[in-house]
Amino acid sequence: MTRLEIDHLYVPVAGRTILHDIGFTAEGGSLIGLVGPNGAGKSTLAKTIAGLLQPASGTIAVNGVALDTMDRRDAARKIAYLSQGDTVHWPLAVRATVTLGRAPHSGRFGTASPGDRRAVEAALHRADVLSLADRNIQQLSGGERARVLLARALAVEAPILIADEPVGALDPRHALNIIGLLREEAARGALVIAVLHDLALASRFCDRLLVMRDGRLAADGPPHDVLSPAGMEQHYAVAAHHGTHEAERFVIPWRTLNAADRKPNQEGETA
Numbered sequence: 267m268t269r270l271e272i273d274h275l276y277v278p279v280a281g282r283t284i285l286h287d288i289g290f291t292a293e294g295g296s297l298i299g300l301v302g303p304n305g306a307g308k309s310t311l312a313k314t315i316a317g318l319l320q321p322a323s324g325t326i327a328v329n330g331v332a333l334d335t336m337d338r339r340d341a342a343r344k345i346a347y348l349s350q351g352d353t354v355h356w357p358l359a360v361r362a363t364v365t366l367g368r369a370p371h372s373g374r375f376g377t378a379s380p381g382d383r384r385a386v387e388a389a390l391h392r393a394d395v396l397s398l399a400d401r402n403i404q405q406l407s408g409g410e411r412a413r414v415l416l417a418r419a420l421a422v423e424a425p426i427l428i429a430d431e432p433v434g435a436l437d438p439r440h441a442l443n444i445i446g447l448l449r450e451e452a453a454r455g456a457l458v459i460a461v462l463h464d465l466a467l468a469s470r471f472c473d474r475l476l477v478m479r480d481g482r483l484a485a486d487g488p489p490h491d492v493l494s495p496a497g498m499e500q501h502y503a504v505a506a507h508h509g510t511h512e513a514e515r516f517v518i519p520w521r522t523l524n525a526a527d528r529k530p531n532q533e534g535e536t537a
Contacts, residue, residue, distance in 0.1 A: 268294035268425035275324035302478035316347035342370035346422035367421030393417035409440035469517040
């Protein structure tokens with residue numbers, strides 16, 4: 267079972283510390299949501315785990331091996347990253363785009379092996395974009411591009427998948443498709459960590475939520491503990507509707523709270 271360990275992580279961006287003393291442990295087989303208000307440091311943490319940003323101090327380890335001691339290709343085989351948004355800069359065919367996900371596995375001259383081709387076809391099938399394989403990715407809809415880019419990340423076959431706002435700006439149907447695919451990836455044994463703003467999806471599909479506030483880890487636990495009425499007030503300054511439908515629990519942010527509505531916390535300050 268894959269194990270990710272993050273310990274005392276401090277991360278600067280443009281000379282300012284964005285993440286402060288982040289630490290948690292996670293294992294394969296789970297979908298973890300990184301949630302919290304805008305500007306809390308969620309995307310910075312996602313990029314740092316993926317190796318795109320360097321911490322000032324602290325460690326990120328996979329199965330006991332520090333990420334910064336790994337060969338870059340080895341690290342890329344361990345952690346796949348699905349970036350925020352669906353911007354595509356090159357007019358590649360969908361199959362060629364997904365094949366880029368096999369770069370950490372490719373031989374010295376970038377030749378695709380039979381294993382690479384099998385992984386690409388499997389990723390195209392799982393993301394339901396096999397029928398688009400010969401299309402120009404720049405000519406696809408936003409939802410179609412989102413599925414193609416997820417297929418590229420799945421083609422890595424990494425035990426850890428980091429997805430930064432994978433359902434941002436998608437309509438409900440495509441958002442449900444993408445979060446369902448992430449849920450399936452976790453069920454297959456991967457550790458999936460996704461930055462999410464849609465708390466209805468996060469509360470329904472995630473096994474665990476990490477709440478970021480002001481660059482710090484403010485809460486960590488099961489969705490309906492983290493997003494309890496008190497948690498929604500503390501972390502988001504909103505009241506929420508909590509319910510159950512088809513035996514699944516959900517949370518929907520309902521209205522904003524002003525200072526007069528909010529209860530004082532243990533330090534005597536409003537949450």
